[in-house]
Amino acid sequence: MDPALLKERAAFINRAKAQPAVEKRKHTDTSSHSSKKHKSSSSSKQKISNGASSAPKTPFDYKTSHGSSQYKFGILAKIVKYMKTRHQEGQSHGLTLDDILDETNQLDVPTKHRHWLLTEALKNNPKIKTLNFGNDQKFLFNPSYDIRDxxxxxxxxxxxxxxxxxxxxxxxxxxxxxxxxxxxxxxxxxxxxxxxxxxxxxxxxxxxxxxRYSVDEEFQKLWRGVSVEGMDERKIEEYLDKQGISSMQDVNIKKVVNMQKRRKGKKNNKFKKLNEHLDGVLQDYSDKQ
The missing domain is CATH 1.10.10 (Arc Repressor Mutant, subunit A)
Structure with a gap:
């Protein structure tokens, strides 16, 4: 083998040993984690998409969703107030529910609230009078007294x-x-x-x-001249008795509460007699002294 290549190989090994070693993470863990994350995100997106498709297309109505009872009683209060005002103005003809809602600017009332007004609220309200004309119902204000002039x-x-x-x-x-x-x-x-x-x-x-009757001024002066300050009823009665005037007594009937007496148990009066066999034998010597 070429000695030059051997030298280069030895130098490469020495440089590699001199550099610090860094442990690499396994590619399998990261891939599995990313796949799980991808699955969860895709499933959540699918749920949201399904929910959005099943949700109603009507817009959100704050009047009917939150505080619906407060809203419908507000409608009723406005109707009663309007019916009272038109009665005080002299209008005595009845109105249907649609006419009332039209005149009170409440045509956007939901159907369920209209049904509640027709079947329960207006019929049971003491300030509203219901008039039946076949299938039609008309309403009037019902005052405390029936007076017209x-x-x-x-x-x-x-x-x-x-x-x-x-x-x-x-x-x-x-x-x-x-x-x-x-x-x-x-x-x-x-x-x-x-x-x-x-x-x-x-x-x-x-x-x-x-x-009407007139009272003589002399009697008025006497009445106003009597001073009863610092006097209780007992002193006033004593004064009237001295003057020969009978005063009105208290005629309140006092209720007597009947107290139920406890029933006493019957005592057994029978007692055991002793020395019955000596009856007629004993003598009394107390008088003989």
């Missing part, structure tokens, strides 16, 4: 006064009577207004002019 209001107040039913809230009258403010103004002194202290709401009473 100032004459009806005056008769209602007379009825409450005659039967002792008390007054009527002004807000109930304003809800039931079209143009209520004008009607109450025209009735004038036939109505008495009383403001409740706890909620500041006004209550209307009928002013019966036949029940």
């Amino acid at each position: 100032k004459k009806g209001l005056l008769n209602l107040l007379k009825k409450h006064d005659l039967h002792g039913l008390g007054g009527i809230l002004q807000e109930d009258i304003e809800e039931a009577l079209p143009r209520a403010e004008k009607c109450m103004k025209n009735l004038g002194d036939n109505i008495v207004y009383v403001q409740r202290p706890h909620d500041k709401k006004k209550v209307l009473f009928y002013n019966d002019k036949y029940c």
Whole structure:
């Protein structure tokens, strides 16, 4: 063999030994890992594609998907408010559901909500009156009192006064009577207004002019001159008794609670007698001393 080639071979070996050795990874592991990753990614893509194909093509509706109960009760509240407003304006003809939704700008209401309004919500609402005309249904506002004009209001107040039913809230009258403010103004002194202290709401009473009577000024002065500050009911009763005036006593019926007595067990009065065989033999010597 050529000695020059041997020298080159020896030099190559020495250079190779001098360089640090780096261990290489196996090609089989990387290939298997990449193949698994490729399979998983392809399967996930296939699932997404299948899901996208099965999903409905209709656009996402935030009204019906999230908070649907809040949305449908919002529709109902808007309808009731509109029906109340048109009643107060004097419109007494009924409306179908389509007419109501049209006038309240709610034509985009879903079909299931329309069905709920027709079958449940409007029928069961105390402020809505349902009118049946064959297969058609129409709706009206249902106020607390059925009054149409100032004459009806005056008769209602007379009825409450005659039967002792008390007054009527002004807000109930304003809800039931079209143009209520004008009607109450025209009735004038036939109505008495009383403001409740706890909620500041006004209550209307009928002013019966036949029940008016005048009290002498002397009696008014005596009534206003009596001072009862710092006196309780007992002292007032004692004062009236001294003046020869009988006071009204408390007539409240006190309920007597019947207490159920426990049943006592029957005692056995039989007892054992001792020394019965000496009966008539024993003598008493206590008196003989």
